[in-house]
Amino acid sequence: AQKITQTQPGMFVQEKEAVTLDCTYDTSDQSYGLFWYKQPSSGEMIFLIYQGSYDEQNATEGRYSLNFQKARKSANLVISASQLGDSAMYFCAMREGRGLWGSSNTGKLIFGQGTTLQVKP
């Protein structure tokens, strides 16, 4: 069965510094997708970044980058130059099923436990 683990319940970071949020996963699928979402106190789920299991390069989206280490089954999120608005809960998620055109790609997501990030001024 697929499993996502986030071992950091809470993290603090000083404004303008970088922070890494850990995520490890377990799956027997060869093709899978990994996601990071941000959930502010309002509750909405904001998509941050995606990494495909066959992507050769680490994904980057602005201040967000994903440190993907396939052999170690880790997909850590790096936020550079933290801002006060980055304070939120962050979830790592894995998409169940195979790639884009595979009929077994359900789109279903399995989430980690989440990490609450607080940015200090």
Added chain:
Amino acid sequence: GAVVSQHPSWVICKSGTSVKIECRSLDFQATTMFWYRQFPKQSLMLMATSNEGSKATYEQGVEKDKFLINHASLTLSTLTVTSAHPEDSSFYICSAKALYLRTGGGLNTEAFFGQGTRLTVV
């Protein structure tokens, strides 16, 4: 981009009544939608997969008769919490499966989320 609208954003209801939550894909057709439940400070737990024109697929431990899901069109799925009790108070959030154009090129299938509904049963 793909927009998913969920309504209402919050609702308070009396114990024993039913509450309907709507999830709409505004600018795309979604043959598949998902319903999640989230308790405070906890993760999102998938409740069911909603498929247009067919019965929903419920996750283990989710009561089908209590959480009724209807996916009557390609843009609308509804979750009805029947005979609500205080323990049903939670944050419910839907997502819809759509094609996503990735930064740097390429397509991907992704689930876009609604804003969520905070249900309080008193």
